[in-house]
Amino acid sequence: MLLDRYEPYFFNSNFKEAASKAGWVAYRGELVLVEGEVADAQGRRKPPHELLRQAAVLAEGDELRFISGHMDELAHFSAFLEKYGPDLKPGAIAVIFVVNIDKPFTALVGDVPVVFVPLVQGMAWNELIDLVALEKSDFKGQSSADKVVTLYNALKGHTFKYPQSTVEEALKTTNNAKRETHGAV
Structure with missing residues (x-):
């Protein structure tokens, strides 16, 4: 199973569970992009240097169907491709939210269109x-994994009308934006 292979890269996991559709498994949490150094002789690692935050992943057996999350810099997409790129095959949906881009765009990675959307504050899931204009009621009574399946099904029917670009071209236009967080003072 694909998500079993990803498990060493799970960080701050919310859940990994089977959906009601046989063979489908979903994960939400964070995914490691750049691992921390080995800290001791037992092989334990320091915290990761870079993460795909607020990640949502859906797999059908060994096939990646959907992956999404939030990264601070577009430059970290190369680390994403190293770990998860080989599983981006035709039919997969990838939506990546990035802090330091100004405008949304779509880039082809192999034969898979990857959608990049600016996000300085907010939650990737929301x-x-x-x-895709889903409502809270669209998820009512569903398990956590089935909610990811519902979102995936809505994304399958959605057309992103963002300009086509390459990640290399977009890297030339990144900005210095930092993630905005709000909370208790």
Whole structure:
């Protein structure tokens, strides 16, 4: 199973569970992009240097169907491709939220269109739901994994009308934006 292979890269996991559709498994949490150094003789690692935060992943057996999350810099996409790129095959949906881009765009990675959307504040999951106009009631009574399947099904029928670019071209236009967080003072 694909998500079993990803498990060493799970960080701050919310859940990994089977959906009601046989063979489908979903994960939400964070995914390691750049691992921390080995800290001791037992092989334990320091915290990761870079993460795909607020990640949502859906797999059908060994096939990646959907992956999404939030990264601070577009430059970290190369680390994403190293670990997860080989599983981006035709039919997969990838939506990546990035802090330091100004405008959304779509880039082909192999034969898979990857959607990049600017996000300085907010939650990737909520932004995805807004992009495909789902309502809270669309998820009522569903398990956590089935909610990811519902979002995936909505994304399958959604056309992103963002300009086509390459990641290399977009890297030339990144900005210095930092993630905005709000909370208790």
